[in-house]
Amino acid sequence: MKVEPGRTRVGWIGTGVMGSSMASHLLQAGFHTTVFSRTRSKAQSLMEAGADWADSPRRVAEQSDVVFAIVGFPADVREAFLGPEGILDGCSPGQIVVDMTTSEPSLAEEIAEQAEQKGVVALDAPVSGGDLGARQGTLSIMVGGDAKAFEALGPCWAAMGDTIVRQGGPGAGQHTKMVNQTLIATNMIGVCEALLYGHRAGLDLETVLRSVASGAAGSWALSHLGPRIIENDFDPGFFVEHFIKDMGIALTEANQRGLALPGLALAKQLYEALKAQGHGRSGTQALLLALASLSDLDWTQRGQ
């Protein structure tokens, strides 16, 4: 398939914070785009920018050459791709379908197999970079699946991201995203515990960051989320409840492969506690609040 703006018809399923920005880049690049979202109002801005509406994932697929989806949970992915009004139901041989949701590697393999039986190529292509990366078109896109289809979609990837790497066959994109989330999860414990220590030791935390942020202790999370924690800003970014979903997938996949990951398991339990404390829709940096609560420390009231 030769993919190019003006010629290739693109379909898009899922118009949340990430999906809306990503689809808008494809529109801006000149791709004719048909969208579906469970909540039609969330697709309004894309339609005003020129996208067509279709009433189901199946109908999107019928009107597209390439279909992208970014939805919520693995059950949503299953429904969107494999359900009765799903994408594969509307596909014809030669089409490419791409799941950009962070989802189960095993489900990515299952979709790829069912797609192949219809002569369709399915790729898994989860992303990192958050809402900001989606808006700016600077996502890291981690791709699993057929190499030729990956190459063909070059103009689409380039519209959405700037770090685009094929990691292997079906599921390899999802596995790479699990590596990404494992890194973030455990490091976030360190960022939060370090700030709690510094506070309890009587240090000025902004001054502390000047000493530790650029050296061997440095990380993206420390530099970007550390200052937000210090300012009591726990807004999302990335939702705690979505992160818990990701950690659950990573632990299940690891355990199925005979691999124990105690740090990730601890992180997931601490995030479960955070969710139980009412922070499922806070940003991941709110982990500090669960760790503070262990020691009966009220972080947001600490200066008063």
Next chain:
Amino acid sequence: MKVEPGRTRVGWIGTGVMGSSMASHLLQAGFHTTVFSRTRSKAQSLMEAGADWADSPRRVAEQSDVVFAIVGFPADVREAFLGPEGILDGCSPGQIVVDMTTSEPSLAEEIAEQAEQKGVVALDAPVSGGDLGARQGTLSIMVGGDAKAFEALGPCWAAMGDTIVRQGGPGAGQHTKMVNQTLIATNMIGVCEALLYGHRAGLDLETVLRSVASGAAGSWALSHLGPRIIENDFDPGFFVEHFIKDMGIALTEANQRGLALPGLALAKQLYEALKAQGHGRSGTQALLLALASLSDLDWTQRGQ
């Protein structure tokens, strides 16, 4: 005190990997330097570069205006500063003494108090940046203690480091280093578990790093130690047994302040296991081997 090369006499206690490089920068900056080390042969290169030898910390202090020490463990710090042939025994009013060892904040406070009784100012000034930062003079120096003495030592700090921040009164430098080590300890679990996951999922780890190293999962440890782990390079860098010492100090200080740090506690236990497996003198990135052993995985034989 006006501190300047050619006029101010500097003393240096401890000529290990870090201390030798740091003292050599003071010599190169033009400070007359007197050294002592428990193993005299380790001071040989400094003496060849123009340093004088003295037979004890006390004698170093007697021949210096400012005395720096960087030794091994808190017991060594206590002996060097407060022991019968120690630095404070040889000090006169107006001198400045500086402990650059990573050591106990409470010991830093004790040394500062005893120094004050003699009219001497003691600073705690642990560093991060490792052997490379010491050689290149690019250390982060985290200082606790008297503000005027901190300012006076500007020419000395500038010879050894490039990120030089006073964090507060006595002990604040050590507390900031504990923040630094807490960040490193927990993040290292994430780096190792993520690489184990990627390996068990069948991914090519160098390709994975291309996707995850520069985004929200990125960290100094991932970029600098991840490739060494992939290459089975577990040489120090920074010794496991010294890192265990640091984590023990941080946990004790946290617990004394009514603060529970479950991530740091897990990290210390995993590093204790690593040491028990014979890796006390390996680099901190060898944590991967302890985590691999949990799942009966022989990392260094994985490709064969």
